[in-house]
Amino acid sequence: MSATDTTEGPLPGPEALADFLRNMRVGVESGLDPLTAAQRAAGSLPKQLSGAVDAIARRLQGEYHEDEWGFDEELAEAVFPLFDFLYSVWWRVVAEGATNVPSHGRALLVSNHAGSLFPFDASMITMALMKTHPLPRWPRFMVLDWAFVLPFISGFMRRVGGIPASPRNARRVLEQDELVMAFPEGVKGTGKQFSERYRLQRFGRGGFVEVALHTGAPIVPVATVGSEEIYPKLGESEALARATGAPFVPLTPTFPWLGLLGLVPLPSRWRIEFCERIDLSEYPPEAADDPRLVFDLSEEVRERIQQKLYENLVKRGSAFL
Amino acid sequence: MTGRRVVITGIASHWGLELARRLERDPGIEHLAGIDTRRPAAELERTDFIEADLRSPLLSRVLPSTEADTVVHCGILWYPEPGKPASALHEINVIGTLQLLAACERTRTLERVVVRGSAAIYGCDAAAPAFFEEDLAGKGKLTTRFQRDISELEDYFSNFARRHSELVCCMLRYQPEIGAELDTPLVRYLTLPAVPVQLGYDPRLQFLHAADATGALVAAVENPVRGAVNVAPDGAISLSRLLRLLRRPAIPIPHPLFRPTLERFGRRLGVGPLLGDAIRMLRFGRGVDNRRLREEIGYEPRYDAVEAIRDFAAKTNRRRIGPQLHAGAVVERFAGAGR
Numbered sequence: 094m095s096a097t098d099t100t101e102g103p104l105p106g107p108e109a110l111a112d113f114l115r116n117m118r119v120g121v122e123s124g125l126d127p128l129t130a131a132q133r134a135a136g137s138l139p140k141q142l143s144g145a146v147d148a149i150a151r152r153l154q155g156e157y158h159e160d161e162w163g164f165d166e167e168l169a170e171a172v173f174p175l176f177d178f179l180y181s182v183w184w185r186v187v188a189e190g191a192t193n194v195p196s197h198g199r200a201l202l203v204s205n206h207a208g209s210l211f212p213f214d215a216s217m218i219t220m221a222l223m224k225t226h227p228l229p230r231w232p233r234f235m236v237l238d239w240a241f242v243l244p245f246i247s248g249f250m251r252r253v254g255g256i257p258a259s260p261r262n263a264r265r266v267l268e269q270d271e272l273v274m275a276f277p278e279g280v281k282g283t284g285k286q287f288s289e290r291y292r293l294q295r296f297g298r299g300g301f302v303e304v305a306l307h308t309g310a311p312i313v314p315v316a317t318v319g320s321e322e323i324y325p326k327l328g329e330s331e332a333l334a335r336a337t338g339a340p341f342v343p344l345t346p347t348f349p350w351l352g353l354l355g356l357v358p359l360p361s362r363w364r365i366e367f368c369e370r371i372d373l374s375e376y377p378p379e380a381a382d383d384p385r386l387v388f389d390l391s392e393e394v395r396e397r398i399q400q401k402l403y404e405n406l407v408k409r410g411s412a413f414l
Numbered sequence: 415m416t417g418r419r420v421v422i423t424g425i426a427s428h429w430g431l432e433l434a435r436r437l438e439r440d441p442g443i444e445h446l447a448g449i450d451t452r453r454p455a456a457e458l459e460r461t462d463f464i465e466a467d468l469r470s471p472l473l474s475r476v477l478p479s480t481e482a483d484t485v486v487h488c489g490i491l492w493y494p495e496p497g498k499p500a501s502a503l504h505e506i507n508v509i510g511t512l513q514l515l516a517a518c519e520r521t522r523t524l525e526r527v528v529v530r531g532s533a534a535i536y537g538c539d540a541a542a543p544a545f546f547e548e549d550l551a552g553k554g555k556l557t558t559r560f561q562r563d564i565s566e567l568e569d570y571f572s573n574f575a576r577r578h579s580e581l582v583c584c585m586l587r588y589q590p591e592i593g594a595e596l597d598t599p600l601v602r603y604l605t606l607p608a609v610p611v612q613l614g615y616d617p618r619l620q621f622l623h624a625a626d627a628t629g630a631l632v633a634a635v636e637n638p639v640r641g642a643v644n645v646a647p648d649g650a651i652s653l654s655r656l657l658r659l660l661r662r663p664a665i666p667i668p669h670p671l672f673r674p675t676l677e678r679f680g681r682r683l684g685v686g687p688l689l690g691d692a693i694r695m696l697r698f699g700r701g702v703d704n705r706r707l708r709e710e711i712g713y714e715p716r717y718d719a720v721e722a723i724r725d726f727a728a729k730t731n732r733r734r735i736g737p738q739l740h741a742g743a744v745v746e747r748f749a750g751a752g753r
Binding site: 153154155157159161163238239241242243245247248251261262265 | 545703
């Protein structure tokens with residue numbers, strides 16, 4: 094490789110680098126602010142690198158979009174490869190029926206919840222949508238509000254689309270015609286024993302149905318198989334839970350015995366099925382105040398997911414191989 | 415029909431003065447009076463200044479004599495001011511409001527009362543709704559002194575409104591304001607050469623542009639609605655992005671040490687103490703829903719949460735305490751060194 098074709102290779106030659114610094118200095122001296130100067134001067138660098146300089150300068154200057162919930166699409170795209178690895182290689186996810194998710198307008202995805210230590214189901218459903226839906230878009234997911242007390246995790250969750258779980262938040266984000274994921278089992282779902290796996294817990298108080306009725310959003314039940322085996326919960330430590338303020342701290346075959354290594358999830362096989370959507374537009378918004386209807390609809394969704402869970406468990410066969 | 419008669423309490427405060435300036439230009443207002451313990455910093459053309467302390471019972475004689483039909487209470491303080499130390503805040507805010515309401519009872523001509531309150535009543539909590547609606551006040555627990563004060567005076571105010579259903583009683587709940595001309599501890603904090611933040615927390619914030627703060631107050635005086643109204647910009651911005659737009663580097667500090675650090679170094683740099691509410695806000699953030707302001711009072715904020723910061727950045731970039739420390743400025747120095 095000669096020094097002249099530096100515009101092709103991934104790494105710049107010393108000359109290109111010198112050019113870059115020289116151009117940047119010219120820019121700064123002519124009154125540009127340093128970040129803008131760096132951005133302009135990056136033209137002399139190889140394509141990939143100049144793109145990276147550009148992106149970093151833009152982020153440092155705060156010139157990126159963030160919606161009112163704190164969702165940052167660029168960041169979500171940046172962490173995509175990591176979750177793609179988990180999706181395709183680690184858990185070998187098979188997704189079905191993504192077309193049941195409307196490609197525009199509001200919709201509420203309702204799924205079973207599992208994965209005691211750190212539930213990955215929201216991220217994997219997101220990946221399934223992004224990879225298999227013909228017109229993908231980023232869904233928002235309701236997160237247990239305790240997670241928003243935690244440093245670092247709270248900020249990350251919010252940037253990739255997490256929203257503290259509350260009916261108000263769900264309603265507001267649905268009214269903005271977004272795709273919203275809810276896990277009505279909540280902590281009861283993630284905190285159940287390994288022996289209880291794939292047995293759906295009570296669906297809260299049917300709050301998700303009220304929200305759907307209020308906003309006229311269709312409900313798409315989602316059955317996720319595989320999430321129960323990633324951190325099999327054998328017991329729990331009350332002392333640790335009290336110390337951290339967490340709803341529960343699970344004991345798994347690896348955690349906390351192996352320390353940080355215990356945080357590596359087991360490589361189970363996953364299946365995600367998006368079921369046929371339940372259209373609630375025939376009900377007026379006032380129907381949300383009818384507890385009987387809310388309870389019946391909630392039970393209907395729950396049974397549908399439970400049935401799909403059993404079907405997918407049979408289709409999956411062995412949990413790990 | 416004769417024009418309206420308006421009394422502004424806390425006329426010497428920034429917002430009282432701004433409001434008086436705007437209302438002086440309104441021909442529909444026949445008489446304008448301002449109450450405070452000291453004269454406003456700038457001369458006003460047609461506003462009568464009444465020197466009185468809101469906390470004194472004297473107010474009950476002064477106020478009826480103005481024959482006001484509108485009272486605007488701008489005397490609630492977020493922060494200590496010259497002559498009004500932190501220890502007196504509770505007195506000024508709660509007892510002052512109580513005395514004012516007692517004086518309002520005596521004022522037969524009164525039709526409407528507008529109070530410039532604070533969104534601090536909602537508190538800041540990780541588990542909180544991302545955008546508080548007005549009916550959510552008082553649902554969470556009261557954690558800070560200022561929140562308790564605001565909640566107490568709002569209780570008095572809503573009791574007053576219930577007893578006097580013929581009056582239009584409007585409580586405005588303001589998010590913190592931002593503006594190059596403002597001199598509040600939060601604004602000074604954001605103009606530090608490097609801004610301490612709480613390690614691992616990146617709150618969603620709403621800062622209200624100073625022009626919108628005055629605009630909303632004027633709109634509420636013209637068209638008050640019953641009950642509480644949130645005053646906030648559209649949208650929200652995270653602290654990390656806000657600091658990048660301001661070109662200020664962040665210094666992460668573990669959150670238990672955040673307050674002592676600010677107290678120790680902040681005072682030297684002229685930041686002044688941040689109240690407990692601001693400390694919590696810089697950790698968990700707070701968003702409020704402004705639909706009532708837009709739809710019922712009919713005021714559309716001109717700046718959303720991001721534009722307010724951009725405008726502030728454009729006006730303050732040349733004015734800073736201490737040296738330039740942002741990554742961009744450091745590169746600038748290196749690039750010039752080879753000459």
